[in-house]
Structures are given as structure tokens and as C-alpha cells.
Amino acid sequence: MAVAERDPHTGYLTTGHEWNGITELNTPVPRPIYFFLITTALFALGYWILMPAWPLGVTYTRGLLGIDQRTTVEKALQEAVLDRATWTKRIEAESYEDIRSDARLMKSVRETGRALFGDNCAACHGMNAAGGPGFPSLTATSAIWGNDPDAVAETIRVGINSTHPETRTSQMLAFGRDGVLPPKDIDAVVAYVRSLSAAAGDIPPQAIDAGKTVFSANCASCHGDEGKGNKELGAPDLTDKAWIYGGDAQSIRRSIWGGRQGHMPTWEDRLSPLERKILTLYVLDLGKAGR
Numbered sequence: 061m062a063v064a065e066r067d068p069h070t071g072y073l074t075t076g077h078e079w080n081g082i083t084e085l086n087t088p089v090p091r092p093i094y095f096f097l098i099t100t101a102l103f104a105l106g107y108w109i110l111m112p113a114w115p116l117g118v119t120y121t122r123g124l125l126g127i128d129q130r131t132t133v134e135k136a137l138q139e140a141v142l143d144r145a146t147w148t149k150r151i152e153a154e155s156y157e158d159i160r161s162d163a164r165l166m167k168s169v170r171e172t173g174r175a176l177f178g179d180n181c182a183a184c185h186g187m188n189a190a191g192g193p194g195f196p197s198l199t200a201t202s203a204i205w206g207n208d209p210d211a212v213a214e215t216i217r218v219g220i221n222s223t224h225p226e227t228r229t230s231q232m233l234a235f236g237r238d239g240v241l242p243p244k245d246i247d248a249v250v251a252y253v254r255s256l257s258a259a260a261g262d263i264p265p266q267a268i269d270a271g272k273t274v275f276s277a278n279c280a281s282c283h284g285d286e287g288k289g290n291k292e293l294g295a296p297d298l299t300d301k302a303w304i305y306g307g308d309a310q311s312i313r314r315s316i317w318g319g320r321q322g323h324m325p326t327w328e329d330r331l332s333p334l335e336r337k338i339l340t341l342y343v344l345d346l347g348k349a350g351r
Contacts, residue, residue: 151341152334156209159341166345173342176335180327189346193305194322198346200302204230206291207347213340219326220294227326230294235278236317245274250313256287256299257307294322 065074067085077084107113111123122128147168151159159165178187184195191197196204205215205228218224221231235241241249251263252271276285282295289297296304304322305315327336 148334151337156341156344160344166341169338169341170345173338173345176331176339177342180331181339184324189343191304196296196304197302198343200300200347202289202297202300202302203347204289204291204294204296207344209340209344211291212343213336215324216331216336216339216343217326217328220322220324222324222326224326224328228294230322232282232295232315232320234317234319237319241274241278241316245270246313246316249274249279249316250309253287253298253312253316254307254309257301 065076066072067074067083070085072085072087075084075086108121109123110125112120112126112128113123114121147165150165151169154162154165159169177185177189181189185191185198186195189198191200203211205211205220215228218226218228220228233240235249236243236246248267248271250271251267252275255263255268255271275283275287279287282293283289283298284295287298289295296302301307303311305311305320327339331339
């Protein structure tokens with residue numbers, strides 16, 4: 061079939077190629093294709109003129125607009141530095157109460173505090189601050205050393221049983237291991253302590269009464285006559301649902317038998333005063349959310 065031959069069915073010229081009786085038609089390119097090709101070419105030409113595009117050895121064409129990602133990032137960083145300087149100065153100067161009442165400042169506190177907490181505190185207290193065996197929850201309604209801003213800030217600064225000369229110090233005696241109490245008295249105290257924070261239906265009343273007597277003689281000096289704890293001594297409240305080492309009978313017995321001594325490092329030399337204040341605000345905010 062000749063190239064110039066016209067297909068009788070479509071009216072298009074043929075290319076002269078045929079496969080198994082199928083003739084290839086010389087159909088024109090659709091007009092929209094030309095439109096898109098021209099548009100793409102014009103866009104590319106405009107981009108080359110307006111934006112950085114061509115490498116020239118150690119430099120490149122800057123474009124009429126002079127816009128590139130480096131200048132964009134540098135500008136964003138400068139704005140971030142200025143913004144950070146503004147709100148950090150306010151945090152340094154203002155009181156905890158004023159900061160906590162400012163929604164915009166607290167937004168910055170939460171964003172920065174989350175990173176500080178994740179880098180320094182989450183290894184023990186968990187990313188959600190719920191704590192774990194041996195590490196208290198920071199979202200609980202009560203705090204061992206107090207949950208007011210000054211108390212939290214001081215705990216972060218000096219730590220607990222840490223190397224800081226002003227560290228908070230707390231120790232629970234090993235009543236069983238050191239022979240302070242016989243096993244039957246320990247069992248009685250376990251029953252009484254359980255009755256303080258849980259329903260006492262499964263605990264014999266006589267065991268509770270006996271445990272209360274032992275508790276008054278050996279435990280009340282730190283935990284208080286009603287077991288409410290003592291923030292000055294770091295003695296936890298035994299009447300709430302927050303347990304550091306577990307609130308079941310076996311865990312309570314283990315604590316009474318072997319004693320407890322928690323540890324928290326001092327952050328005074330590791331974090332700046334500003335970072336510690338942000339972390340204090342963040343921890344207080346976690347407790348507020350938990351309540």
C-alpha cells in the first residue's frame with residue numbers, strides 16, 4: 061500500500077506499514093497536545109528567567125526574583141529565633157501563674173516542654189508521664205514532694221537522693237529485712253494500708269485494727285496518722301490510687317519488708333534555669349490534664 065494512499069473508512073492517509081492486514085494510519089497529533097507542549101515550554105522558560113536554575117561552576121543563575129530554598133529557610137530561622145527570644149524572655153520574667161493563664165505562652169511551653177521531657181524525663185516516667193514500677197506518675201492528683209510550681213521546680217533542680225548538696229532526701233526503712241517488725245505485724249500493716257486506698261470488704265476487721273496499731277507506732281511519723289503522707293519528708297499518700305511500686309498485697313509487703321529509696325538526678329547542671337522553668341510548667345500542665 062502506498063504512503064499517499066488514503067484509507068477509505070477514515071479518510072486519513074496511510075503510512076505504508078501493514079501488519080496482518082492491519083494498516084497504520086497517519087493520524088494527526090491532537091491539538092491539545094500542542095497546547096500542553098507550548099505551555100510547558102513557556103513555563104520552563106519563565107522559570108529559568110525568574111528562579112535560580114542554571115549551575116555556573118561555583119555559583120548559579122539567581123533569577124530575577126532571587127528566591128531559593130536557602131534564603132527561605134534562613135528567613136524562617138531568623139523569624140523563629142526572634143519569636144523564641146520574645147516568648148522566652150516573658151517566661152523568664154513572668155510568674156508561673158501569669159504564664160499558665162496565657163494560652164499563647166502555654167502553647168510554646170507545651171511544644172518546647174514536650175521535647176525537653178522526651179529527652180530528659182521520659183526514660184523513667186514514660187512519654188505519657190504515667191510512670192511505672194519505681195517511677196511515679198506525673199499526671200496523678202497528688203505529688204510526693206508537692207505539686208505547686210515552687211515544689212516541682214525545686215525537685216527538678218536538686219533531684220531526690222541525688223549528688224546535689226541540697227538534694228531532697230527520702231528513705232523508707234526495711235522493716236522486715238532489718239528485723240524492725242515481725243512477719244505477723246508486717247501482714248497486719250499490709251492489711252491496714254490496703255484498707256486505706258481500697259474497699260476493705262475482703263480484709264478481716266481484726267487485721268485492719270491490728271495493722272492500724274502497728275502503723276501508728278511505726279509508720280505514722282512519716283505517712284501521717286491517716287496515711288495522707290508528708291510532702292516535707294517525701295512520704296507518699298497511702299490513701300489515693302497512685303502507687304509507685306504497686307498497690308496489691310504482694311507489692312505492699314515487698315515495700316515494707318525491704319524498704320524503698322527512690323532516686324532522681326539533679327538537673328541544675330544539665331538544664332538552664334529557663335529550661336527547668338519550662339519543664340516545670342510542662343509537668344504542671346501534665347498534672348492538670350491528668351486531673
